[in-house]
Amino acid sequence: MSDASPLHRPAPARPAGSGAGEARSLIASLAPLLEEWLPRQRWFAGKGRPLTGFAPVAVTELLPPGRAESPASPGLLHLLVRARQGAPGRPAGPGDDCYQLLLGAAEALPPHLAPARIGRPEHGPLRGLTVYEGLADPRLATLLLERLRVPGRLGPLTFSREADAAVPTGLAPRLIGAEQSNSSTVYGERLILKLFRRVGPGVNPDLELPRALARAGCARVPAPVAWFEAAAGEAAADGTAEPMTLGVLQPYLAGSTDGWRLALDSLARAAGTGFAAEARALGAAVGEVHLALAEALPTVVLRRPQLEHLAAAMGQRLDAAAEAVPALRPYHAALRETYALLPDLGRAGRTWRAQRIHGDLHLGQVLRTAADGRWSLIDFEGEPARPLAERRRPQPVARDVAGMLRSFDYAAAVGGTDGGADGSDWATSARTAFCEGYAAVHHDPGEDAGLLRAHEIDKAVYEVLYEARHRPDWLPVPLAAVRRLAAGPRVTGAAPA
Template identity: 65%
Template sequence: MSKAASTRTTPRLAAASPAVSPADARALVSSLTPLLHDWLPRQRWFAGKGRQITGFVPVTVTELLPMNAGGPWLLHLLVRVEQRGASGPPPSIPSSSTPAPAAASAGDCYQLLLGIRETLPPYLASALIGHVAEGPLAGLTAYEGLHDPRLAELLLERLGSAGAQGPLRFDRAGPVPVGLTGRLLGAEQSNSSLVYGDAFILKILRRVFPGPHPDLELPLALAAEGCERVPAPVAWFEAGDPSGSGESLTLGVLQPYLRGSQDGWQLALAALADGRDFTLEARALGRATAEVHTALADALPTVTLGRSQTAQLASQMADRLDLAAQAVPSLRPYVSGLRTAFAALAGLDEAGRGRPAQRVHGDLHLGQALRTPDGRWSLIDFEGEPARPLAERRRPQPPVRDVAGMLRSFDYAARSHEPWRPDWAERCRAAYCEGYAAASGVDPRAEPELLRAYETDKAVYEVLYEARHRPDWLPVPMAAIRRLAGEV
């Protein structure tokens, strides 16, 4: 690595390889630790809010762009964030400086792409992480590299050529044009996305886990089946699991950007504001959902849930209800009525009939559906509910789970409008199910016990989420809770 434009020598790291050595990685992360302590909890995609950060441990550090005279330096980091009160089992990702058995005490692993400069130009002021005070980066400025057009363009160029760069592996399914300007979207919460020239969108996964990631796995499978309802991945990059498990950590996926499209949530709110019916759109969206489900069932293994598996599903739903009621007192009066939905689900397969389960979207709602200017619906964001373990998100499930999520979304849209339009929501819900049935041959309403159980489980999740993050929205799922509990 060369000297910077100043008289001070910049850190010399891994001269023969973009992969930074464990000793240099420790020194770099130690140098950044005071800044990350302050910056990371403020990011929308950071899942550990409210828990004390006790340390940062490097997993891998890679120089995607070494520092040259006067230019930026792009560092790719996988960093384990250790916290007090961590909930749930940790991902099996050891640090680059500890042996594999230490993975049992690991915290969440996050992907960071940091720009490093001597001084930050004014147009990058909003990307500032901080000025490094000590260590190998002392005197330099760290910032969110995805805001930097030069670094964003470099990332696209790297995706265009398959191969390895240190511990990172780049792959592609088609040509990737160069020279496209990237802009960072600001709307996402659990990840970050760059749009390149209105032609491609690159999703950067922030909290990473070993194992096939649904946001790459499912679109690839659908593309192989010829399903055009989901944008097919053009390129992606991964890292090997340092624990030696043989699994990969999916880090980013590049897909076509559906120029001029609008998401279903925006369209539904606009229809409500204009007093327009939305049933034609809802029916078409039901057909699109069914087509995706059919293609997933053809592309990936399916299973049959027997009596014990169905009873276990019901038990897990009941457990989630109990935990939510402990956290949200306003839910407690309805627990008894809501439990009847899960009891009915547990009794569905007493005759030993069983029911099919397959890979599904896992977090389907109006915001995950895009309608292009020609009126065609597509589904996006197949990662499932980010708060749930990756293994759980990859399990086959009854397709009605996705249906229930979309039905709840119609209710949310109607409730967000003043005055509340329950009739609008009911017409949309019916039209969506009709469209689904026309395309699949299976009407989700044919098994009301199954649909009610999944809709109840979703509403309970919404109550817990709104109570924690958006208390003003709590009346929206609570209205559904009263209905599902048989109160109205």
């Protein structure tokens, strides 16, 4: 790499000096390639809006390409860039999404890395080299694991490891290709590194909550082994600049299957086999995690004013979804009525507890180990589309319960086929069993039937908007739930409100 190569230098919000200039030069040279490549990535959040430019937040050279002892060896660049979308000419700023990129750079790519190719810059520090997705290269993925093994700093990046945790050597990396909002690499079937793609200031809940659960002695969630962060490029309104969580290394639960796959397998079998036993055990596991989170982290009390705020936020999301999806409009008034009843739950001084929760709980976020049938919860990031501050806010546990109930309905709609289990009966049985399992260790969700129904509606409305934008063929699934919920309360396993 030429002398203009940006070595470990963060680019401040208002770049100044040679370091910032080098970072701008690099990003400018990569911009034509990123404008074409970035929208094709499953984790890119700005689909449907044109990219009009990029601004560097931080540029760190983890490994220079073409070292003297091995001229053909690849290099690895770590980039944090803001992607500008919308009107051309506007400079990228704090309001634009910030993405984490790991770019390999080599003179030529071997055939097995051809699908990872991004392109060859026509100018700038990487001119003459092929740039590609670095995580796809086992050599570079191994380098990242080596960085996590030894705590320390490299420019704006800070690598940390739990004091009593060990990171073995010689673990072969395997990139997982099924994720949408992040990227994960499994090392030797023993560890898994989740790399957050869309990042911002503040501790990511997928690091914060598993660490808190580990301190509380909860074994239902894999405890973080190591992680890395970056100094924020801009200060918040109060003058602080929280670091950005970039990646978390955790134990890999080999021999486990996610709940979605298990549910579909159950539905594919003859009617009558059901999923009740698994759902009941899962409900107990979720209840255990909720109890541990309430013990490990602060909770707040929900009274009538807080319920009014909750109802107003749900109503705003419903209004926005109905504006975007005409098929939702016939049910708008009935759903609004359910939200309007929420503040009345606080009459006579009754209160609820809000606490940290999973935030995006569904069958794809739980794993069952074949050897002992034990359920574990993963992916505590929350809904990636929501702001980080919102995802870190205490919320009623009813939101997680509602998310899992909606997931049972989704599985029944997708997997209920001729010759297999009846989807409606399967979902009813699974929902009931889950609530029973949860009640055995926590409390009966039916005691908060009105709150639970409001959260289930809120989740179904979110699903309607998501499916309309990304998977129109799936839109009938959440619309069926909206139709049912608009007609009247349904809290399986408990008396209606």
